[in-house]
Amino acid sequence: MLRLADLREMLRYVPQYRDRVFVIAVDGAVVENENFRNLLLDVALLRSLRIGVALVHGAGHQIRQLAEATGQEPSNIDGTGVTDAATLQLALAAGSRVTHEILEGLSATDLRGAATNALVAHPAGILQGVDHLWTGKVERIDIQFLRALLEHDIIPVIAPLGSDGEGTTYRLNSDAVAVEVAKALQAAKLIYLSTMPGIELRKPGEPEPGELLRQIAVDEAEAILKKQRQELTIPSLSKLTNAVRALRGGVPRVHIIDGRVEEGLLAEVFSNEGVGTLVHTNEYQAIRRALKKDARAIFALIKASMENDELLPRTQAEIERQAGAFYVFEVDGAVAGCAALHHYPEAGKAEMAAVCVSAKYENQGIGGRLMQFIEEQARAAGAQELFCLSTQAFNYFVQKGGFKLGGPDDLPPARRQRYDASGRKSQVLTKRL
Ligand SMILES: CC(C)(COP(=O)(O)OP(=O)(O)OC[C@H]1O[C@@H](n2cnc3c(N)ncnc32)[C@H](O)[C@@H]1OP(=O)(O)O)[C@@H](O)C(=O)NCCC(=O)NCCS
Structure with missing residues (x-):
């Protein structure tokens, strides 16, 4: 059952997407999956x-499927290789069928949809000496047409086929078509619904499953395409390559999710704990100084750690008063982690406190980036030493933050008093700056 907290989290995202467009690219296999009707309900929402x-x-x-049933051998399946005349016929028949299934599904969900001829294509041509015949490339998109449909509450349904206006149809790769459509519509999101959990990295020869990438910035995605290309499956490679093209073309977020998972689409769009892979612009994550209005989110974030005695107890009101000392790590506008910095200029020291990362974002390097950030701030403020107190994560600060074990004598006098009074007997850690 939907919790009130989930509903709040969902509604938080709504204003930023109102009157914007999402381009949803569905693999043929997803249209046939039993979850497809649920996906269309999500579209209705x-x-x-x-x-x-x-x-x-x-x-x-x-x-x-059609090739198998008719005993044919397609020259290429996904519209990236050579399309011979017979394969073009297969693509026309199969593509039209999928379009129809989608239109039928939209009707069953009381949504209006329209098959379009908005893609103007030209031949892909001769690539590396090979004539790609009826494989095409998007030349232009009739954007006015798509916009007119959207304005009238009609969902454009776009098949991976385009014609040149002179009676020739070319076959296109749907992942690439989706990028062009998303760019042309200045979409807020491009969402790939596929039959894999997201982008997975797997060392060649290693058994499944691979490591699922949750959230990556476009720079990281490019680095993976360069250095770890052989760890990507063919569908992952296509999705990631096209995601990067979309981001470079101005689409801020591309999601790659499993279209067979119920509620996958909504969870991905309306929560910060999506189910698949999100490739985002580099600015999507940021560390910034906390504002008073962040006190509630910070309190919610550190509440469990305070209850476990990992962090010193503080009330929401105290956090609000001290907001200027807090920094938050934001992911898509939500607080995913925090840390505080207190200065003791008389002792040439600074304290890093309240380092905390939300459980759903652990082990993504956020704690590390917060530590580094606090360290830089302390250094910039002239501190020669950074210290922190920890009851349960001291190994983390030693192993990941380069801190050394110290003792209460390392604390500035004012802090020492409070340390003794608290009775928490935290481990003191220090780092020369
Ligand atoms: C400790 C904490 C801040 C780490 O945040 P994070 O974003 O998950 O950390 P990172 O992604 O930068 O680093 C993850 C690595 O640290 C390790 N790690 C996490 N917690 C650890 C701990 N308590 N002790 C030792 N290592 C720890 C992880 O195993 C992982 O190791 P790997 O890189 O070798 O796989 C987070 O777990 C947290 O909020 N804990 C509760 C609050 C707390 O104790 N805060 C410290 C008191 S000031």
Whole structure:
């Protein structure tokens, strides 16, 4: 059952997406999955929140099925290789069928949809000496047409087929089509619904499953494409390559999620704990100084750690008063971690306190980045030594933060008094700056 907290979290995202467009790209296999009707219900919910949706679909799965049923061998499945005349016919038949299934599903959900001829394509041409025949490339998108449909509350359904206006149809790769559509519509999100959990990295020869990437900045995605290309499966490689193209083209967020998971789409769009992979612009995560209005979120974040005696107890009102000493690590506008910095200029020291990362963001390096940030701030303020107190995470500060074990004598006198009075007997850790 939906909790009130979940609903609040969801509603937080709504204003920023109202009247924006999400481009949802569905793999052919997802359209056939039993969860597809649920996905369309999610689309209906997006529409009811005044979020525009354009649907791009693939047909690889259906091309494969049709080829098998008719005893044919397609020259290429996904629209990236050579499309011979027979494969173009398969793609036309399979693509039209998928479009129809989507339109039918939209009707069953009381949504209006329209198959479009908005893609103008030209031949991909001769690539590395190979004529790609009826494989095409998007030349132009009839954006006015798509916008007109969206304005009238009609969901454009876009097949991976485009024509040149002179009677020739070319087959396209749906992942690439989705990028062009998202760029042209200045979409707030491009969402790939596929039959894999997200982008996974797997060392060649290693057994499944690989490591699922949760959130990566576009720079990191590019680095993976360069250095760890062989660890990506073919579908992952296609999605990640196209995600980077979309981000470089101005689409701020690209999600790659499993279209077979119920509520996957909504969880991904409306929570900070999406189920798949999010590739985002570099500015999506940031550390900033806390404001008074962050006190509630900080209190909620550190509450469990205070109850476990990992952190010194503080009330929300105290945090609000001390807001200027806190820094928050934001992920997409939500507080995922925090740390505080207290200065003791008379002793040439500074204290790093209340380092805490929300359980759902642990082990992503956020704690490390907060520590580094606090250290830089302390150094910039002229401190020669940074210290921190910890009851349960001292190994973390030693191993990940380069702190050394110290003792109460390392504390500035004013802090020492409070240390003795608290009776918590925390471990004191220090670091020369
Ligand atoms: C400790 C804490 C801040 C780490 O945040 P994080 O963002 O998950 O940390 P990072 O991603 O930078 O680092 C993760 C690494 O630290 C290790 N680590 C996490 N907590 C640890 C601990 N208590 N002791 C030793 N190592 C720890 C992880 O195993 C992981 O190791 P790996 O990189 O070798 O896999 C977070 O777990 C937390 O909020 N804990 C509760 C509050 C707390 O105790 N705060 C410290 C008191 S000031």
